[in-house]
Amino acid sequence: MKLVVCGIGSAYKYAMELIDDSCEIIAFINSYELTRGGGGQFNNKPLINISKLKDIEFDYILIASGNFESVKEELLRAGINESIICGYIFERENNPKIQEALKLPNEFVKRYLNLDLTQKIMPKWKAKNFQAVTMWHENTQEGFDFIRIQTLYLLSQQILSKNVNGAIAECGVFKGEFARIINRLFKDRQFYLFDTFEGFSPSDIKCEFGSTDFFNKGFKNTNANAVLESMPHKENCIIKQGYFPGTFDLDDEKFAFVSLDMDLYKPMKDALEIFYPRLSQGGYIMAHDYHNKVFSGTKEAIDEFSKEHNVTIIPIADLFGSVIIAK
Ligand SMILES: C[S@@+](CC[C@H](N)C(=O)[O-])C[C@H]1O[C@@H](n2cnc3c(N)ncnc32)[C@H](O)[C@@H]1O
Missing domain, CATH: 3.40.50.720 (NAD(P)-binding Rossmann-like Domain)
Structure with a gap:
């Protein structure tokens, strides 16, 4: 040709x-x-x-x-x-x-x-x-967060090129849009997907907004099996369905990359406390919604965690302002 x-x-x-x-x-x-x-x-x-x-x-x-x-x-x-x-x-x-x-x-x-x-x-x-x-x-294409995806890509390059060991996890999967990209980038790694797959817990909503009237219908329209089936490397994926942190039973696991996207204060704070000590040297936590004006509990959880553990956060200019926590 x-x-x-x-x-x-x-x-x-x-x-x-x-x-x-x-x-x-x-x-x-x-x-x-x-x-x-x-x-x-x-x-x-x-x-x-x-x-x-x-x-x-x-x-x-x-x-x-x-x-x-x-x-x-x-x-x-x-x-x-x-x-x-x-x-x-x-x-x-x-x-x-x-x-x-x-x-x-x-x-x-x-x-x-x-x-x-x-x-x-x-x-x-x-x-x-x-x-x-x-x-x-x-x-600016609707729903397509270039900076978030590109940041994920660059983080994955660091982890893979430096052979940072450990599994991958996402807490807050919903329909698996971000999870599919994570799974594709870390195709050979064990990938744990944590979600109720039934939306927020009423008690978390109540704790955050003072009433269960808010967001009680949100994120219910999904299905754990369908999400698993849609993963490009589903053989490496393990669904952890149910309320987090109750579904966390991986005390001996180390993690190279964790995406946190549960929107609310309580599960986000719990997840930081659980995953940060288990993060490998050279690994990253990418937490979504730090600048989300609606779900401001995420920022509260991250700021508290960062202060209590003297951990530096790196803000990212994606659509809802993720932060990166590096170890
Ligand atoms: C914004 S969605 C996740 C979106 C997904 N990461 C993406 O980018 O495509 C938030 C998800 O967090 C889940 N979630 C919130 N609190 C949770 C908890 N305590 N335990 C398990 N899942 C939770 C909800 O069910 C919902 O599916």
Whole structure:
């Protein structure tokens, strides 16, 4: 397959790790100088501008640039047939489970990708779907918390590259959206999923809000078996269904990464007390909702814990303000 590659920066370098051996790059286009640029060479191949495409023979154009949308538009304007344009968005995969986990509507994926072609050219792409996203504006997609997911990805890289030992846990799983990503990143680790799978406990709500009238219907619409079935590496997952901390029976276990997302003061405080002493050196707790104005009990629990145990917290600018606790 003869390819013209649009992009000569970091996205291009990343694409080269994923490209099929049968691809031959015959020219490059600098994605930031599509029409004006060109001339000279890049990696021993001619660097051209879009108007020269008609003079060369090639099969496909691969967009390897964070500037994806405008490059694609410019190629279409230059008369290039859409069916030979392919590319990828980091962290995206033609996998309904991932799309669901990231809440990506189908149209969203289609808008950017010629999926079959992209996978033909970059067969290793599927395995690498959690790499850096360059399209920051996508962070505003409803329900898609780029910074939270990307922070998780970076933490997992630290843990895996340093061989920090221990299991993985999430307290507060609900339908398993974040859990699926955790499970995918830590695919070989034992993963414990703690949740009532029936929503909050009335006594915790009462303790927090002074009445059970609040949030008593929230987070009930889930099912432990369905969540387990939806995990990409379910063979390593163990569901701990019921009220936390009553379901914690892992006194001898060490943990490399724990996600805490139970929203309320009491279970969050209990979870910090339980997991922090069992966290391996080099491990992380990622606690959600530190800046959630509705569930302010989380912040209270974390601040109290941090003060009582002299533990430093690192705030993250994701949608509800997670914090990281490192050991
Ligand atoms: C915000 S949801 C979790 C969302 C999930 N982490 C995600 O990002 O997709 C909070 C969950 O905490 C669970 N939860 C709250 N208090 C709990 C407790 N004491 N024991 C077990 N689960 C609890 C609720 O049932 C609910 O499913």
